Amino acid sequence: MAKKSETPPIYVTRRGPNLTGEMQADRDRIAEIPEGERIRVEIRTGRVPKRLAFYWAFLRNVVEATHCAPNEKILHQLVKLRTGHTDDVIMGGYVIKVPASISFENMDEPTFVRFLDSAIEFIALEFGITPESVERAA
Template sequence: MAKRPEKPIYSFIRKGNVLMPEMAYDLRALDGVANGQRVRIDIKEWRNLDRLKAYWSLLHEAVDATGMSVSAEKLHEVIKLDTGLVDLVRLPNGMTVAIPASIALDRMSEGEFIAYFQSAEEWLARVYGFVSEREVAA
């Protein structure tokens, strides 16, 4: 079965009790919507990209400092498994296995990512005794 095309994502900024399109692209999303017409929207906050970059920086720093994994990407998968960030999948033989879940921007809220990031830092400290230089400096 063919995968459904993803819907475009538009960005609006709240100004008082009004949502204003952020750019011309976002404004064009309103083409064909009449004034006063009722529409459905899904409110989702944008994720903090600086925090996501800090997470990956932490993993690279940990790998470089300790050699605990062959790569930051592999360490990322291990951390997700060991901290319980998993999806459970039932195999054809009836056995259920845990596979690492996604931290993708569209799969996890900012609050969920903050909690996951903190659990990853705690895991690195507990399992490997690793604390980021940025944490030590703070």
């Protein structure tokens, strides 16, 4: 999420060589920029909220089926540690690995897809549960 002192991002889609505001609110904000004014654009592909929702639902299903963790948030921390999605912190002369963020702000969609694939692989190997097995059970 954007910080309060920042303006929210404008989302655009590519149409040939042009970038066009995705929604009317985006197009309205673009229209407020004076013609010919130089603007800075940071290219980042958008995250897919449905994919993130799938991940959390899958974790909930794994916890319900295996009781491997008190809740999906704790399982999420374990998944990040076991898939190597960590940050290194130096404490007392030792390097300690702590779970890194998967927030929209900190991870682009291609990186999240790789993380999700690793998470599914870890869960399948460790707990014997796959998204397909959850669908069959439902």
